[in-house]
Amino acid sequence: MAVAEPESTARRRAPRVDAIRNREAIVEAAAAVLAEQGTAVDVREIARRSGVGMGTLYRHFPQKEDLVHTVLRKDFSEWAESARQAAIDAEDPWAALTDFYQQALTGYARHRAIMENFALTWSTPDLEGIQQLRLVVEQLRARATDLLRPGVTTDDLLLLLVSLGHAVQITDECRPQLWHRLLHISLDGLRADHHEPLPATIPLSM
Numbered sequence: 013m014a015v016a017e018p019e020s021t022a023r024r025r026a027p028r029v030d031a032i033r034n035r036e037a038i039v040e041a042a043a044a045v046l047a048e049q050g051t052a053v054d055v056r057e058i059a060r061r062s063g064v065g066m067g068t069l070y071r072h073f074p075q076k077e078d079l080v081h082t083v084l085r086k087d088f089s090e091w092a093e094s095a096r097q098a099a100i101d102a103e104d105p106w107a108a109l110t111d112f113y114q115q116a117l118t119g120y121a122r123h124r125a126i127m128e129n130f131a132l133t134w135s136t137p138d139l140e141g142i143q144q145l146r147l148v149v150e151q152l153r154a155r156a157t158d159l160l161r162p163g164v165t166t167d168d169l170l171l172l173l174v175s176l177g178h179a180v181q182i183t184d185e186c187r188p189q190l191w192h193r194l195l196h197i198s199l200d201g202l203r204a205d206h207h208e209p210l211p212a213t214i215p216l217s218m
Contacts, residue, residue: 037062038058038064038069038073039079039083041058041059041062042058042080043087045057045061047123047125047126048124051080055069083125087126088144091120091123091126093144095116098111098112098114108155109152109153109199112148112152113176116173117180121191145173146166149166160203161204161207161210162204162209164210176194179191179194
């Protein structure tokens with residue numbers, strides 16, 4: 013017969029409500045600050061916006077990198093899901109592909125930390141990050157196979173997103189609409205009426 017755990021022990025083991033609330037406030041504030049200022053932000057600004065002291069912040073996240081990783085993983089997943097949903101809502105396969113890029117790059121432009129880290133995420137894949145996005149792109153490519161020029165791969169579409177993301181990064185403040193023009197040019201180059209064979213590539217291992 014199991015012995016009931018003393019109530020005082022159960023209370024000690026259960027996370028305190030205020031501790032949970034503080035952690036949520038820290039993550040919420042960090043998400044806003046990282047989107048605005050990028051990963052170089054001072055954690056004191058995060059503590060100030062969340063309404064907690066530095067000691068409380070460090071109890072939950074001993075290293076700044078822990079907090080940044082937590083926020084980016086969450087925000088990246090939400091960003092990928094938002095782009096996926098935009099694609100699902102478009103019934104036409106080409107519109108779905110276009111809407112995916114529009115939604116992804118618009119969200120990218122609004123989140124400086126994602127903008128800074130996306131290329132790094134590509135080179136060091138996170139199963140909850142780039143792999144989630146890869147699945148979305150693979151589905152879009154499969155839907156639009158007959159509309160894409162022969163030889164276009166999922167890696168091509170992902171790397172196009174990376175390169176356009178870099179264009180967003182270097183032009184968004186001075187010429188915020190320029191990436192829309194580059195996206196139009198890039199998508200036009202993916203159409204099936206371009207019959208020239210693409211250069212051979214070595215598949216990326218992920």
